[in-house]
Amino acid sequence: MSDKVVRASAYNDMVRAFAVDIRTALDDAIGFHKLNPLSAIALGRALAGAAMISEMGKSDETVTTIKIKGKGPMGGLVAVASKGGTLKGYVVNNNYADYGDDAKLGVGPLIGEGTLTIVRDLGMKEPYSGTIPLQSGEIGDDLAYYFTYSEQIPSLVALGVKLNPDATTKTAAGIIVQLMPGAGETTISEIEQRLFKAGSASSIFEKTGTPQGMLEYLLEKGNPEITSVRETGYKCGCSRDSMKRGVISLGREELEKIINEQDIVEAVCHFCETRYTFSSSEIKNLIIN
Numbered sequence: 001m002s003d004k005v006v007r008a009s010a011y012n013d014m015v016r017a018f019a020v021d022i023r024t025a026l027d028d029a030i031g032f033h034k035l036n037p038l039s040a041i042a043l044g045r046a047l048a049g050a051a052m053i054s055e056m057g058k059s060d061e062t063v064t065t066i067k068i069k070g071k072g073p074m075g076g077l078v079a080v081a082s083k084g085g086t087l088k089g090y091v092v093n094n095n096y097a098d099y100g101d102d103a104k105l106g107v108g109p110l111i112g113e114g115t116l117t118i119v120r121d122l123g124m125k126e127p128y129s130g131t132i133p134l135q136s137g138e139i140g141d142d143l144a145y146y147f148t149y150s151e152q153i154p155s156l157v158a159l160g161v162k163l164n165p166d167a168t169t170k171t172a173a174g175i176i177v178q179l180m181p182g183a184g185e186t187t188i189s190e191i192e193q194r195l196f197k198a199g200s201a202s203s204i205f206e207k208t209g210t211p212q213g214m215l216e217y218l219l220e221k222g223n224p225e226i227t228s229v230r231e232t233g234y235k236c237g238c239s240r241d242s243m244k245r246g247v248i249s250l251g252r253e254e255l256e257k258i259i260n261e262q263d264i265v266e267a268v269c270h271f272c273e274t275r276y277t278f279s280s281s282e283i284k285n286l287i288i289n
């Protein structure tokens with residue numbers, strides 16, 4: 001795994017910041033899901049965001065899920081990151097080639113009006129979750145809005161995904177900068193100016209080559225200190241047993257209907273497209289037990 005999530009602090013601990021490079025994970029996602037280019041860009045941005053948000057949690061058990069629901073042809077997406085260093089995700093509908101004009105407009109119109117929900121499961125009793133209306137559907141803006149209004153943490157979010165002509169990943173990078181209470185007004189404008197000068201997360205990555213380099217560039221005036229570097233990568237973790245539990249959750253009535261109609265029940269994992277088959281007699285046993 002060459003993908004990394006990096007954390008830094010700067011401006012005398014008044015600023016905490018995160019940066020990622022997830023090119024390998026996005027190539028894996030493109031391979032698993034046969035993502036069309038705009039799906040790949042959308043999912044890449046969300047996975048980059050999820051990887052950084054997950055790094056904010058204290059415990060390695062923290063699992064962060066970004067759920068986007070939209071009325072556009074893509075329908076939304078799900079991106080999941082664990083602080084332990086795994087990423088997975090999918091787009092709700094990858095088959096919208098016929099929506100030609102929408103597809104030209106970019107990620108926002110393909111997602112459409114909708115909501116963004118962040119669920120943080122800290123491995124305790126209840127997961128913590130918050131939802132906001134989508135601002136632009138471009139994901140970076142939506143995450144910045146989420147932190148600023150839902151969690152009252154002024155945040156700068158820049159996500160950059162670019163593909164090569166052969167549909168592999170060229171850049172899949174992101175930055176989140178957050179101001180701690182008491183941070184000076186000039187701090188954020190100094191950082192914003194650095195970002196503005198560079199242009200985008202992709203261009204900072206192209207300039208510096210690593211997430212560490214991105215943070216050092218962006219926070220240059222605030223004496224940045226890299227406080228952690230963690231490897232991450234695409235990993236689903238599904239199994240026949242976990243899929244069986246999913247099949248059981250359909251409920252007795254639905255399962256009886258299915259086995260009356262077919263001999264084999266097939267379940268496909270949303271995250272890695274692995275197909276699991278269960279015989280109808282196996283399903284019968286599940287219903288009885």
Ligand SMILES: [Zn+2]
Nearest residue numbers: 236238269272
């Ligand atoms: Zn899977």
